[in-house]
Amino acid sequence: MAGEAPELSAQERAGKAFPVSWDQFHRDCRALTWRLNEVGPFHAVIAITRGGLVPAAIVARELGVRIIDTVCIASYDHNKQGELQVLKGISEATMALGGGTGKGLLIVDDLVDTGKTGRMVREMLPDAHFATVYAKPMGRPLVDTFITEVSQDTWIFFPWDTALSYHPPLRDGAA
Numbered sequence: 001m002a003g004e005a006p007e008l009s010a011q012e013r014a015g016k017a018f019p020v021s022w023d024q025f026h027r028d029c030r031a032l033t034w035r036l037n038e039v040g041p042f043h044a045v046i047a048i049t050r051g052g053l054v055p056a057a058i059v060a061r062e063l064g065v066r067i068i069d070t071v072c073i074a075s076y077d078h079n080k081q082g083e084l085q086v087l088k089g090i091s092e093a094t095m096a097l098g099g100g101t102g103k104g105l106l107i108v109d110d111l112v113d114t115g116k117t118g119r120m121v122r123e124m125l126p127d128a129h130f131a132t133v134y135a136k137p138m139g140r141p142l143v144d145t146f147i148t149e150v151s152q153d154t155w156i157f158f159p160w161d162t163a164l165s166y167h168p169p170l171r172d173g174a175a
């Protein structure tokens, strides 16, 4: 409608930016594994795609786990969350490894924000251990192990979504 302010994306509403480099992300995934090593062993790792693929690879490598499955969920279209859609569920073989409830399985994602995605996967595997690298307060109660908490009004920029670019000097009005 004319004169109506355009709807803000989740990223615009967030306000604060938290850019993460590959180096930092790798370090944070290793720190996560140190904690998970106290909780395991795990029969398999389940990555919530796509964001969970990178931490799942690092965590599985460090823990020596070679069975990796995916649960493919689409929700954010760039930066606006819509209805959650399960595009691929957990395989029967992985379900059997977790005794049908997820016992001894490790679910990995890059972050929890509102917790909607995590809640959906937890419902599929109530006894699995759920780990994320980053957590915002709304999603935090769903996660068993995480490394860094950021405020709800922060948007995390992952290295696979960003590129190096020119940044104007602060005195020219850059944030």
Ligand SMILES: O=P(O)(O)OC[C@H]1O[C@H](OP(=O)(O)OP(=O)(O)O)[C@H](O)[C@@H]1O
Binding pocket: 048, 049, 050, 051, 052, 073, 074, 075, 076, 077, 081, 109, 110, 111, 112, 113, 114, 115, 116, 117, 118, 139
């Ligand atoms: O706690 P929530 O509010 O549900 O948000 C967290 C989810 O959002 C992002 O995934 P996204 O849906 O953007 O898909 P992607 O992993 O394919 O980028 C992130 O990787 C988490 O999976």
Ligand SMILES: Nc1nc2[nH]cnc2c(=O)[nH]1
Binding pocket: 076, 111, 113, 154, 155, 156, 157, 158, 161
């Ligand atoms: N990249 C990214 N995706 C998200 N999905 C939900 N919250 C976030 C966030 O802070 N950063």
Ligand SMILES: [Mg+2]
Binding pocket: 048, 049, 050, 051, 052, 109, 117
């Ligand atoms: Mg995701």
